[in-house]
Amino acid sequence: MSRVATLYRSTVGKKVLMAVSGAVLFGFVFVHMVGNLKMLFPPDAAGHYAMDVYAEYLRDFGYPLVPHAGVLWIARFVLLVAVGIHIVSAVQLARLSRAARPRGYAKEKSLSLSYASRTMRWGGVILLLFIVYHILHFTTGQAHSSFVAGAVHRNYVVAFQSPIVYGVYFVAQLALCFHLYHGVWSFFQTLGLSHPKYNHLRRPFAVGFALVVFVGFLTPPTLVLVGVVS
Numbered sequence: 001m002s003r004v005a006t007l008y009r010s011t012v013g014k015k016v017l018m019a020v021s022g023a024v025l026f027g028f029v030f031v032h033m034v035g036n037l038k039m040l041f042p043p044d045a046a047g048h049y050a051m052d053v054y055a056e057y058l059r060d061f062g063y064p065l066v067p068h069a070g071v072l073w074i075a076r077f078v079l080l081v082a083v084g085i086h087i088v089s090a091v092q093l094a095r096l097s098r099a100a101r102p103r104g105y106a107k108e109k110s111l112s113l114s115y116a117s118r119t120m121r122w123g124g125v126i127l128l129l130f131i132v133y134h135i136l137h138f139t140t141g142q143a144h145s146s147f148v149a150g151a152v153h154r155n156y157v158v159a160f161q162s163p164i165v166y167g168v169y170f171v172a173q174l175a176l177c178f179h180l181y182h183g184v185w186s187f188f189q190t191l192g193l194s195h196p197k198y199n200h201l202r203r204p205f206a207v208g209f210a211l212v213v214f215v216g217f218l219t220p221p222t223l224v225l226v227g228v229v230s
């Protein structure tokens with residue numbers, strides 16, 4: 001067996017795949033959160049909303065070197081592959097850890113599943129369901145009460161005027177916050193990025209990052225809900 005195949009089959013190899021795919025997804029989530037802050041800008045003199053200009057820019061990015069929305073489709077493909085790797089590695093690691101646990105004491109078995117790993121599993125499932133809903137909501141429009149293709153600012157405002165939609169996003173962002181907190185922390189652990197001088201900073205760093213993403217994502221929807229952004 002080649003070295004790469006041996007590494008892939010090992011727990012360490014799967015953890016590294018999980019960490020690297022997680023970092024790609026985390027990078028996307030962070031950039032997406034910053035991009036969504038465009039909702040807070042007023043329209044320009046010609047009445048164009050910053051969010052719509054930004055969405056148009058993302059679709060046109062790379063044109064004419066690549067066809068319209070070409071880079072967007074590449075990004076979608078990379079994200080899909082990263083999500084796939086992340087989920088497959090998570091399932092395989094869960095199986096490996098179950099197989100490695102001693103048999104016999106049912107109670108001990110469930111206790112040995114740490115609070116963090118249980119939260120990660122349920123959080124991951126919630127996030128997956130959220131992503132499916134989210135794409136049907138803001139990208140394809142089937143889950144939106146009055147979707148208009150390309151009118152991102154308008155679709156966003158209409159959506160978050162509903163407390164129910166706001167509630168769904170709030171719960172999903174809470175799940176994301178916990179997932180990011182534990183994910184960022186384990187990322188350092190898995191890749192062996194440790195130094196006795198800085199190890200005590202890992203947890204506050206993970207908490208800080210998760211909170212920045214949580215507050216950043218929920219600020220524009222909250223301001224829509226209370227009528228400040230319209």
Ligand code: HEM
Binds near residue numbers: 131138217
């Ligand atoms: C409060 C939280 C969020 C809001 C308000 C939000 C809003 C939006 C909006 C308005 C779009 C459409 C942009 C466009 O058409 O140009 C979008 C696209 C997208 N969002 Fe979010 N988002 C949120 C959180 C997330 C999270 C946490 C994830 C992933 C974990 C995510 C994944 C995506 C993806 C993958 C797309 C692109 C779909 C595509 O065009 O292929 N979003 N989001």
